[in-house]
Every structure is written in structure tokens, then in C-alpha cells.
Amino acid sequence: MTPRTTTIPYTPSPEWESVNPRPLLPIHPHPNLSTLKTSPLPSPPRPTTFYSTSNATYLLSTHLIPGAYPRLVPDIPRPEIPQYTPGGSPGERQRMMADLARSVIERQASFTGGKLGVGLGEKALWNCVNRYVRTGGAGGGGVTLFLAHANGFPKEIWETMLRSLLDSPAGSMIEEVWSWEAAQHGDSALINAENLSGIFDWMDNARDIANFLLSYLPEEVKSEVLPTRLERLPESVSEARKEHGYRSRKIVVVGHSFGGCTSVRAALSFPKLFSSIILVDPVIVQGHTYPSDYLYSRVFGAFSRRERWASREEALSLFKRSSFFNTWNPEVLQLYVDHGLADDRKDGGVKLKMSGLHEGLCFANCQTPYEVWELLDKVDENITLRWVVPKDGIMSEEATRSRVWRRPANASNVVFHFAGHLIVQEAPAELAQDVSDFLLRKYGSRSKAML
Numbered sequence: 001m002t003p004r005t006t007t008i009p010y011t012p013s014p015e016w017e018s019v020n021p022r023p024l025l026p027i028h029p030h031p032n033l034s035t036l037k038t039s040p041l042p043s044p045p046r047p048t049t050f051y052s053t054s055n056a057t058y059l060l061s062t063h064l065i066p067g068a069y070p071r072l073v074p075d076i077p078r079p080e081i082p083q084y085t086p087g088g089s090p091g092e093r094q095r096m097m098a099d100l101a102r103s104v105i106e107r108q109a110s111f112t113g114g115k116l117g118v119g120l121g122e123k124a125l126w127n128c129v130n131r132y133v134r135t136g137g138a139g140g141g142g143v144t145l146f147l148a149h150a151n152g153f154p155k156e157i158w159e160t161m162l163r164s165l166l167d168s169p170a171g172s173m174i175e176e177v178w179s180w181e182a183a184q185h186g187d188s189a190l191i192n193a194e195n196l197s198g199i200f201d202w203m204d205n206a207r208d209i210a211n212f213l214l215s216y217l218p219e220e221v222k223s224e225v226l227p228t229r230l231e232r233l234p235e236s237v238s239e240a241r242k243e244h245g246y247r248s249r250k251i252v253v254v255g256h257s258f259g260g261c262t263s264v265r266a267a268l269s270f271p272k273l274f275s276s277i278i279l280v281d282p283v284i285v286q287g288h289t290y291p292s293d294y295l296y297s298r299v300f301g302a303f304s305r306r307e308r309w310a311s312r313e314e315a316l317s318l319f320k321r322s323s324f325f326n327t328w329n330p331e332v333l334q335l336y337v338d339h340g341l342a343d344d345r346k347d348g349g350v351k352l353k354m355s356g357l358h359e360g361l362c363f364a365n366c367q368t369p370y371e372v373w374e375l376l377d378k379v380d381e382n383i384t385l386r387w388v389v390p391k392d393g394i395m396s397e398e399a400t401r402s403r404v405w406r407r408p409a410n411a412s413n414v415v416f417h418f419a420g421h422l423i424v425q426e427a428p429a430e431l432a433q434d435v436s437d438f439l440l441r442k443y444g445s446r447s448k449a450m451l
Helices: 090-112 155-166 186-192 202-215 233-245 258-269 294-304 312-319 330-339 355-366 367-378 397-403 428-450
Strands: 051-053 057-066 125-133 143-148 173-178 252-254 277-280 342-344 351-352 385-390 411-416
Touching: 051 155, 057 186, 090 294, 090 355, 125 155, 125 202, 143 155, 143 202, 143 258, 143 351, 155 173, 155 186, 155 330, 155 428, 202 258, 202 367, 252 258, 252 428, 258 277, 258 367, 277 428, 294 355, 312 330, 330 342, 385 428, 411 428
Parallel strands: 143 173, 143 252, 252 277, 277 385, 385 411
Antiparallel strands: 051 057, 057 125, 125 173, 342 351
């Protein structure tokens, strides 16, 4: 039986009060770029062959790029989550975490309101990315996918969906895939551990995405091996991309939640870089403030997360019993255990790569989602928008109906009635099918020419 999907008919935007969206802070190379020491990759090497289809083999490699400079957020100390102590009072620890969650939200509001009285961040941060490149037929102006994850998940979380997509009718159109990892997520978090700030703004992830697409994504798709640290392109190339886009690439973004919102923010400032954006229930929200209990529950919940287990086997066993994970596709859950956890060399066992602290700091920032909602109708109409939303997601049905039509030109949508907000984790095959259908509709002439 085919899972039920529908589309949302045109719905006009409601009235709104402006949140006075901020301009994107300019992006520069780090002043010490040439002398920055490249950190070794923190996770063990994986097999270079990611996947083989009847038409091609995709090779996997992992790379580092320096993040955008300066950082919008200041370099301020990170708060500490109260640790469990044997014999201590659980109630006292809960109270301390509640106080911490409230103080983090208050500090974030002060920062957003320009009342924190601190400057820009200058510490060097890195972004870690996975590259999946097609061998045999690469190098001819086909589709380059850019995958942007939700808050709390590593770059590998897409791989179940990606395998289904490469096996689909549109698979032969995809020449290269880049799976993004924000600065405090996954392997990026391990590399940046000592330099991460005690505050976060989603705008910096948008700037990091733009930094990669402007200055580090290679000009052409070639199946040759690339260095672990990608080379920064000449400024003339970056400037040409701002004005004219890519010479031989069509960038199709698939952005989930946090990744969808920040990808759109990058596209608002650099529209020539993007051909299409597939938005998987992005956190793009109308308003000035989240309800305080909603925001608090997300931050407190992240701070309260268990972060360590005796082994991956124990973690997987416990995850399977959790109501949060029991709707996930089993293969995606295994990916999360394999790549969302790291060996704890200090205390033994395994731990989350992205700590509950940094997940909570990410939840505490909500200004960018408001700004992107307001600016959605300014997204260049040459960029095709495809919305994939659940029946019951992060927003009310009414809010979702108007959101997907904020920019009505060159846009379409589909409602998945069989998944919640975590579509990538719960329905990877169905998402792959919709992405495949979209690619065939949008770029089908190319696929026919290749057959």
C-alpha cells in the first residue's frame, strides 16, 4: 500500500509584524588561514566505496574546511551542565538544570537584542563534510546534492535516504553529493570542542554554508581524490559565483529542520549558488518569540540528555526502547549509533559527539527562523522550492499551510501523512522517492540525454 500524501492548496500569508531581519555578516577567510593547523579527522576511516548501483559506483571521502570568519557570536565561556553525583539529590540536579536552561535562554535573548555588550568571535572553527562522488560518468554539468541536517544529528544521518535515492530513476543524474556538518555537530563538534562558544546563532551556520559553496566547493566534479583539507579557491572564482553561479554545477539542497532554515538564509544572500532547495519541514517560523514553555522544554530536554554508554550495543538497545527512537527506520537508527557516538578515550565506553549542552544552545536561538519566514517571499524565483512536510510537524496545520506558500512562484509541496518532523529518520525511502520524482521533473531532459 502506497503511503498517503497530499498537497496543500494555495494559502495566503497572514499579516505580520516585522522582526527587522538582520543582514548577513560579511564572510572573510581567517586572518591566519595559511598557518591554521589542520586537525586529524576524529573518526576512524570508512571504506572508500560507499555504494554501487547498476550504473555507477559512489566513492566516499571526508573533508575539512575552515568556517566563516569572524563569527557572529562572541567567544564566551561555555556553561556546564550539572553532573550526576552518587548520593546526590536528583531533585537538586533537576533544579540546577532548570535554572541553567532559563539563564541560557535569557542570555540568548540579550544577545539577540544587542544587549550583551560583546564583540565578534575570532576563534577558528572547522566544518566537516562527507563527499560521495560518482565514478565513470562524472564531470558533465549534472546534479550536485547538498544535504543539510537537523539539530542534533551527524552528517551520516542521510545515508539510508541517499542509498534509496541513488537506486531510484533519478540516481543517474546525481554526480556528486556533499553532506554538511555544522560546527557543533558530529565530527565537527569533536574537532571544535575547545573553541566552541557558550552561545550560538543559526546565522553562523548559514554563513558557513555560503562560505563552503562560494570558496571551497571544487569548480568541477571529478572522481579524483581530494585532500582532506579542501583548498580555498581564488577570490576571483568566489566573486564570479556570486554574480553568475557555477559554470558546470546545478546545486540542489535537501535541508531538514535547522539545515533547511539556514540553507534558505544562505540562498537569500547568494541566490546564484542555488538551483533548487528541497525543504524537509524546516524550522521557518512566523512570530517574535516562541512560547516560553516550548523553548524551555527543548533546551531543558537537551541539557537532560544521557550522553554516555558502556558500548554502542548498550546504546542501541536502550534507544530501541525509547519512545523518541521507536518510530525511526532501523537502518537510520544504526547510522546514528555508528556515527552520532564516539569512543570515549578518557572514561571508556561511548559518548555523544554533539553534547546535550550544544544541542540546547542551538535550540535556544530562534531569531533566524523568524527572519527567514519574513524574508521567504524574497527568495529568488529562479530557485525552485519543494516543501516536504508532515501532517503533524513542528507547527500547526494552519501555520504550515501559509508557510509553504510564502513564496508562491516556482514552488510546490507534499504532505507526508505517515511521518512526523523527523522525516529523514522515519521515512527515508519515501523521502528519496519524492526527491527522485522532483529531480526527474526539474532536470529530466538531462537524465534522458544520458540514457
